[in-house]
Every structure is written in structure tokens, then in C-alpha cells.
Amino acid sequence: MASGGQKKIPPPLRLKKRKDFLAAARGSRSHASAFVLQVGPRADEAAENHPPRFGLTITKKTVPSAARRNRIRRRLREALRQGAALSAAPGRDYVFVARENAIALPFARLMSEMSAALAAPVRERRAKVRPPST
């Protein structure tokens, strides 16, 4: 739908429901210096071809100051918007759980970390919830 013909990135779909976050937390996870990435399949079945959805978690426990929590959330969101989200696979939910370093890490490095984490092969076969045979 890029009307202007520019490389317009569609706004990534945001996760809002608690149950979506819980579902993603049951999936696989990978670690980076600024965050922990949780990946899970979408809760509803009919969504194999839907674009990926993203959620952000910044807990009061890891970042006590509200101002710093806002800064981290905006940096992560902006990095997704500027292209990190393109590495994500459709039909999946991604949740970034921020760590303290997310506020100090240079923005370019933050973006590359996020792209790398999203592009990594999802090791969902090794997930704890073992699917029934076949």
C-alpha cells in the first residue's frame, strides 16, 4: 500500500493482550546485550500468512525510573520501524524484553542486534512444549 512509491514500512502490528505475551513467553528465546527476544507462533490458527506482530516488555523491576522506561520503549520501537522488523518471519509473535543496556547502547548497534536476533533461525523444534507426533 505504499502510495508514495517510497520504501514505506507498514506499521508493525502491536501485541496488547496479556495472553499474547504469555503465549510468546512459552516459545523459544534468544539473548542479546540489550534485550531478550521471545518468539512464539500466533495464538489464532488462521494467521500463517499474516505479518509478524511485536510486543515490548520493560519491567519496573529492571528499570525503576519511568523516564528511562519510556526512553527504552521508544528506542526499541524506532529501531523496529527503521527496518529491524523486516527480518522477522510472518505468522509469528515477537516479544522484546528489555534489559538495562538498551538505554545506553548506540542506536546503530541496537538495530543490528535486533535484526540479527529476528533473522536467526527459530529453534522452535527444541521448544519445551513438544508437539505430538506428526
Next chain:
RNA sequence: CCAGUCGGCCGGAUGGCCGCCGCCUUCGGGCGGAGGAAAGUCCGGGCUCCACGGAGAUACGGCGCCGGAUAACGUCCGGCGGGGGCGACCCCAGGGAAAGCGCCACAGAAAGCAAACCGCCUGCGCCCUCGGGCGCGGGCAAGGGUGAAAGGGUGCGGUAAGAGCGCACCGCGCGGGCGGCAACGUCAGCGGCAUGGCAAGCCCCGCCGGGAGCAAAACCGAAUAGGGGCGACACGAUCUGCGCUCGCGCAGGUCAUACCCGUCUCCGGGUCGUCGCCCGGGUUGGUUGCUAGAGGCGGUCGGCAACGACCGUCCCAGAGGAAUGGCCAUCACGUCCGGCUUCGGUCGGGCCUUACAGAACCCGGCUUACAGGCCGACUGGCGUU
């Protein structure tokens, strides 16, 4: 110039590219978008719902010098009293201790009612080395010592030694005059001193006080389960009455059936099928509440001031798993390193440089956090004229 006191203010700026939220739109776009504390949630209100007949009393909680300001306050302003500082100025839980109860550690002889450990003075007796000592009795509280505090303080007189015993000053108390709205101040008089402290132990007095909070609350309203109503279909046997197209229909009654519960029989209690529509209910969700207000700015007037009155002008965030961001450039500011220096500076480079901190219904305060910087008034020194 140095040291200091008080009050107020700012707390990065401009531009570019890419975004986010709201409003407007002629669909091109335009406009607006965190703070002085938005924080802690400690007081006071508005607003909403709940409870409540009025008034008083009691209990509980809060407040507490006086006057004023205010919608209100535990806030603010102006005073008073006490304490600190050379001073500008700062600090004070600052009602009542002759209403009552209680407490006053340690030390000390004694901690609230007067008393006497060491002492001071003295009468009698005894001893004596003539200085005095010992015993019994009496008069004292000056001095020593303890303590936060020892029944006014200092000085003079007085005395055997002493003592408000007398006097002066200070303090205290009493009633009075004067000043002040008042807290209180002040003046002279009288009283020889009575009433130790703690109310932040209880208490007494005066004033104030329903509860919960925008996740308040109102409205619109999927699905599912359960509830009510209406309609259609389904619905055992038998009796009575009525109708008749003679097999059924309608009305009433009786007995059953199935399931559940009480351990079982007897007995007792409860529930009765399917579909559609409507009503009620109000969960996810949506809308409202939601930002024009005890509002900001400027001025005039009143007031020592807090503040008030009037006039003009402006519209200034409204998110909702929660917008206000990311990157870059230039310039301020700070700091570090190096070069030059006529010590005023100047040039180059670095900091992955912004303090504390992010609206959540809205106001008035308080408290706490804060890199760096600016302005004003005043005080005490030093220097110059």
C-alpha cells in the same frame, strides 16, 4: 574585591530527514503536543457514586500564640513571645501543669514533701599537750558535693551561725492604669516568694471532621451459560362434562414415567423436551466523563503584605499495554588533553555530555530530588575616590 543572608528565574537553542498522538481540512496539507517538580501521595478542595430525617451529646481522629488572606488547608502574609547570630537574618509540637492521675533514669542524704551526707553555730558533760577532741541535746542551710532540675538570683546589711530576717536591683505573683482588634507590651503600686519539670504518658479546653475514589460514574452494547415472556412442534393412561365431521378436540381432575437428593424399602422434596423471536441482565469491547479552569499573560486601583476588585488579551497535551521519538548538522554551556600567550585569552582535538526526572480527572499547598547558570535586594569586612 572577599565572606555571607534572603528572594526570584532558566534549566539547552536553531534547522534538516524519517516517524507517533490529537484537532481541523478545500484531502494538497495546516496547527498543537510533558514538568518545576509531571514525583512522593502527606494535607485541603472541586467532581462522581454510596450512606444518611433535624439538632445535640459521647466516642474516635486531626489541628492548637494572635490577627488577616483563601473555596479550603496542617498553606501563605503581617505581628507577638522565646532562642541563636557582630549583622543581614534564621529557628520554635508556641493552648492549659493552683481539675485530676502518672512519671522524673543515673548520680545523690534527699526528686515533690519537704528534708540534711559532709558542713556552720551553740548549750551541757567529760578529756586535754589549752590549739582542741569526744558524747548527748539544740539552732541553721551560707559553703562543699550529686544532678537536666535541690523550694527565687546577685549585692549590702544583719546574726552565735544563718535565713526575704531587712533593703536595693533583677525575676515571679496579684489586682490596677495606659497602648494595642488581639497575642502582648508598658507604667507605678502591693506581696517576701506561694506555683519544680514533663501535656511528644494519660488528660482538660477550643475548633474541624460521613465513606470511597476517574480502575469514581453514566451510556451503547457481541458470543456463551443461566433467567423471564410469547409462539410453533412434541407430550402416557384413565375419569367426568361439553362439542361433533364418530374419531378426535377442548376444559377440569386423578394416577403414572424419567432424572436428581436424603444409605436402602416405605415415604418425602426438587427438576421436567426442541426450535424461533422478544425482554431483562451488562462481561470483552466502544462512547462519554476528558479538559475553558478558584486558568495564563499584561495593566489600573485598594492593601505593609498574603491577596482582592476591575479592564484588556490568549486558548495552552489529552494518551489509553498508554503519543510527545530516532538520526544528523551548527551554535551556546561545562569539563579534560595539547600548542601559543603580553596571563586578559586564543587555536586544535576529545566527552559516544546534558541534572532531577515522563502528564493519566482537575485545581491550591507541603515535602523530597536536581548538572550547570542568571538576576535582584541586603549585611559584615578590606581597598579606592
